[in-house]
Amino acid sequence: MNVSSERSKSIWEGVGATAARLQGEIKAEVAVVGSGIAGMSVAYELAKAGKNVAVIDRGPIGGGMTARTTAHLSSYSDDGFRELIDTRGLEAAKGWQESQAAAISRIEAIQAELGAACDFRRLDAFLFLAPETDPGVIDSELVASAQVGMIALRQEGVPFTGLEATPVLRFPDQATFHPTKYLAALAGAISRSGGHFYSESPVSSVEEDENGVVLTTLEGARVLADAAVVATNAPINDRLAISAKQAPYRTYVVAFEIPHASLPDALYWDTLDPYHYVRLQPGEGDFDILIVGGEDHKTGESNDGDARIRSLTSWTRGLVPQLGREKARWSGQVMEPMDYMGFIGRSPGAKRVYVATGDSGQGMTHGAVAGLLISDLILRGGSPWQSVYDPSRKPMKAAGEFIKENVSAAKHFVDYLKGGEVASTQEIAPGHGAIVRNGLEKVAAYREADGTLYLRSASCTHVGCHVHWNDFEKCWDCPCHGSQFAPDGEALNAPAFSPLRKIES
Ligand SMILES: Cc1cc2nc3c(=O)[nH]c(=O)nc-3n(C[C@H](O)[C@H](O)[C@H](O)COP(=O)(O)OP(=O)(O)OC[C@H]3O[C@@H](n4cnc5c(N)ncnc54)[C@H](O)[C@@H]3O)c2cc1C
Ligand code: FES
Structure with a gap:
């Protein structure tokens, strides 16, 4: 079984705080929806400043994409600074880099302050030229990095077989950590500051009125708050104002044993598109863990996760012959914004509702930026990076192509006109799902191992x-804005x- 096919476990064990299902009506100064890195970073900054916060999550605390991250903490843009400058202009690119570097420093300071045993360390990051990619990219990124104010050093070679002389950019002073250990430390601190946690409580509406914000869960419990922060990875309070400006991508990870000290402890990325990302996690005893990710694709547009894992494995074994056995494999989703910068700040059209989303493959630092930016907006009324991440910003001309290619939901509605993937549910093997046509309706059909058949509408409730079947994760994926069922x-x-609507057989 893929580790990702189990619902992620809570970070609670060992923290000494509690989370309960939200019931009845509670009051809080700030209600934070979502307990990933973004929600917890905001909740921590506000609780530390004396605000009474309530953190509400649909599932366990800290069980979202943050539990699946590979936790590279970098202020280099994984889309490249040349692209960032061309799309958003030099000033915004400088602000982006400055805020991402500040986010790493903030994580460093918080974990030190809390004495968090979360394996935080500063290290070098290497962007290396992959064979058959444009050699000009390294020099162009060297120049662009200098333009935005990031130190980058041109050198040769990474410690991978065959790449000992490849052109490389080294970025000093980047970082990594263990994401759920860090979240656990935040949870403990929020709790000690009087914050409360509510798990297994899906929020279904976030409404502003003249007195504040009212949040309601699917089960009808309510939170009355002065302000709300929606940090649900993709915003639940938005139909299209933000969702139409970002696209969901699935990315894959494999972790291997590797003899201790075989590779320098660093972050490694290549210049392919999609790119590979590699880092070490110190292990106990004779082995470290090498964590390798990549093989991304647009959500719902491929259903070949096992093949992608095989491809990652053979790429890694080719470069690192001393690699040991596989320890784990998983996948997850990242939200790619139209112009490479997340959407963090006041929700479009709202006064007291804030949002954090669109963090690309750099959600750890974006989450910490959310902590700084949104707490500044709530406590002080402004932030130096407000315009960089403004969720209401309009697509710039350069982002037009991205939107046409990736975000246009129109092409996914064409699916309704096509036939089913199988002619009848008889063709669906146990443990698999497929789309079946039922008259004018499309049905998402899944057959359980014991033969039980689930029939649901294929129409995403966003x-x-x-929706499309994802065999690797055993779930239904929506290609438009990233919902999963x-x-x-x-x-x-x-x-x-x-939930997807039930279809009577
Ligand atoms: C495989 C993988 C590798 C990655 N590697 C890196 C990396 O190296 N570096 C990096 O910076 N980033 C990386 N990322 C990206 C990063 O992990 C994410 O962007 C980041 O974790 C998102 O954090 P979040 O707080 O926005 O969302 P999440 O961690 O997903 O938290 C959102 C929370 O909201 C809750 N929620 C959703 N809907 C509701 C609702 N209706 N009511 C209540 N709660 C709700 C969810 O249950 C969840 O707990 C990676 C991502 C993946 C998948
Ligand atoms: S996620 Fe928006 S329609 Fe499915």
């Missing part, structure tokens, strides 16, 4: 795109919160 239709990933 804004109605057509369990085989029985339960919503697993935002922006959707309602």
Whole structure:
């Protein structure tokens, strides 16, 4: 079984705090929806400043994408600074880099302050030229890095077979940590500051009125708050104002044993698109763990996760012959914004509702930026990086192509006109799902190992795109804005919160 096919476990064990299902009505100064790195960073900054916060999550605390991250902490853009400058202009690119570097420093300071045993360390990051990619990219990124104010050093070679002389950019002073150990430390600190946690409580509406914000869960419990922060990875309070400006991508990871000290402890990325990302996690005893990711694709547009894992494995074994046995494999989702910068700040059209989303493959630092930026907006009314991440910003001309290619939901509605993937549910093997046509309707059909058949509408409960079966994760994926649903239709990933509609057979 893939580790990712189990619902992620809570970070609670060992923290000494509690989380309960939200019931009845509670009051809080700030309600934070979502307990990943973004929500917890905001909650920590506000609780530390004396605000009474309530953190509400649909599942366990800290069980979202943050539990699946590979935790490279970098202020280099994984889309490249040349692209960032060309798309958003030099000033915004400088602000982006400055805020991402500040985020790493903030994580460093917090974990030190809390004495968090989260393996935080500063280290070098290497961007290396992959064979058959444009050699000009290294020099062009060297220049662009200098333009935005990031130190980058041109050198040769990474310690991978065949790449000993490849052109490389080294970025000193980047970092890594263990994400759920860090979240656990934040949870403990929030709790000690009087914050409360509510798990297994999906929020279904976030409404502003003249007195504040009212949040309601699917089960009808309510939170009355002065302000709310929606940090659900993809925003549950948005139909298209932000969702139409970002696209979901699935990315894959394999972790291997590697003899201790075989490779320098560093972050490594290549210049392929999609790129590979590699780092070490110190192990106990004779082995470290090498964590390798990549093989990304647009969510819902491929259903070949095992093949992608095989491809990652053979790429890694080719470069690192001393690699030991596989320890784990998983996948997850990242939200790619139209112009390479996340959406963090006041939710479009709102006064007291804030949002953090669109963090690309750099959600750890984006989450910590959210902590700084949103707490500044709430406590002080402004932030130096407000315009960089403004969720209401309009697409710039350079982002037009991205939107056409990736975000246009229109092409996914065409799926409704096609036939089913199988002619009848008889063709669906146990443990698999497929789309079946039932008259005018498309049905998402899943057959359990014991033969039980689940029939659900294939129409995503966010804004109605057509879901696709994901055999690797055993779930239904929505290609439009990243919702995921369990085989029985339960919503697993935002922006959707309602289950897929049941179809009577
Ligand atoms: C495989 C992989 C590797 C990655 N590697 C890196 C990396 O090296 N460096 C990096 O910086 N980033 C990386 N990322 C990206 C990063 O992990 C994410 O961007 C980041 O974790 C997102 O954090 P978040 O707080 O926004 O979302 P999450 O951690 O997903 O938290 C959102 C929370 O909101 C909750 N929620 C959703 N809907 C509701 C609702 N209706 N009501 C209540 N709660 C709700 C969820 O249950 C969840 O707990 C990686 C991502 C993946 C998948
Ligand atoms: S996630 Fe928006 S329509 Fe499915």
